[in-house]
Amino acid sequence: MRKLLVTTFVSLDGVMQGPGGPDEDRDGGFEHGGWAVPHFDEQLIKLMAELTGQAGALLLGRKTYDTFAAAWPLAEADDPIGAKLNSMPKFVASRTLSTVSWRNSTLLTGDVADAVGALKRGAGAEIQVHGSGELVQTLVAHDLVDEFHLLVFPVLVGSGKRLFGAGTVPAGLTLVDTWTSATGVVVSRYARAGAVQYGAMGPETGNW
Numbered sequence: 001m002r003k004l005l006v007t008t009f010v011s012l013d014g015v016m017q018g019p020g021g022p023d024e025d026r027d028g029g030f031e032h033g034g035w036a037v038p039h040f041d042e043q044l045i046k047l048m049a050e051l052t053g054q055a056g057a058l059l060l061g062r063k064t065y066d067t068f069a070a071a072w073p074l075a076e077a078d079d080p081i082g083a084k085l086n087s088m089p090k091f092v093a094s095r096t097l098s099t100v101s102w103r104n105s106t107l108l109t110g111d112v113a114d115a116v117g118a119l120k121r122g123a124g125a126e127i128q129v130h131g132s133g134e135l136v137q138t139l140v141a142h143d144l145v146d147e148f149h150l151l152v153f154p155v156l157v158g159s160g161k162r163l164f165g166a167g168t169v170p171a172g173l174t175l176v177d178t179w180t181s182a183t184g185v186v187v188s189r190y191a192r193a194g195a196v197q198y199g200a201m202g203p204e205t206g207n208w
Contacts, residue, residue: 002119003126003146004059006136007051009036010152010163016133017160019153025063025133025161032157039153039183047187049080051149055088056125059116061132062094068130069102091119091127093135113142120144133161141167147191148173154184170196 009019018025018033025033060068068085075082090105093112100107108115116139119127129136129145139145150163172195178188201207 001121002056002124004116004120004129004139004144005055005126005147005149006129006139006145007149008131008136008151008163010150011035011155011157012152013156013158014162014164015157015160016131016136016163017157020067024067027161028159030160032160035155035157036151036153039155039181039185041181041183043181044151044183044185044187045081047181049084052081052084052128054126055084055128057089057091057119057127058085059091059093059119059127059129059132059135061135062092062097063134064131065090065092065094065097065100065102065105069100069105073102091115093132093138112138113144116142116144133163136163137165137167140164140169143169143171145192147176147189149189150187152186152188172196 008016010016015032015035017027017030019036020034021037022033072082072085075086077083086103088104090100090102091108092100092105093108093115097107112135129139136145172193173190174193176189176191178186180186199207
């Protein structure tokens with residue numbers, strides 16, 4: 001069984017919309033695009049290269065696919081992120097696309113949750129999801145995410161699409177690793193850890 005890892009740039013108040021540029025995603029009149037860019041440095045670029053290098057396949061929603069397919073084929077040949085993204089298998093979940101042209105891309109057909117479940121049951125290294133806000137909501141709602149790799153940026157956006165929206169399945173998580181970049185980005189990796197555990201605290205419970 002292959003792991004499915006969601007990698008997301010997220011603001012401190014939970015917004016994942018449009019981190020990379022003003023016109024990346026203006027849905028809902030979003031006007032804060034590019035909020036992550038000032039906090040990127042060589043550390044984070046190296047981290048993303050290492051993370052992407054671990055992937056056996058990329059799973060993308062339509063909007064992120066369109067953005068990546070327009071940009072990454074233009075990367076220099078010695079760009080490790082570009083080389084990996086361009087060469088590895090890519091699976092696209094879309095209700096509107098009929099064809100995909102980026103090298104090694106395949107359009108998923110039928111029910112997305114069923115198609116992703118079939119991908120996970122196959123052989124190979126981990127499947128990574130980058131961006132793809134609407135797709136992530138579907139994956140979370142169907143309990144298909146094994147790990148979350150979150151880059152939390154020190155900024156409050158206030159509005160926009162959020163990583164954990166309505167329909168999130170309650171689940172316990174284990175913090176696997178965390179560190180902080182020189183620009184204040186907290187990078188954490190969480191693995192699924194069964195069901196949510198509950199308790200009570202306060203002077204009357206003895207847990208205080």
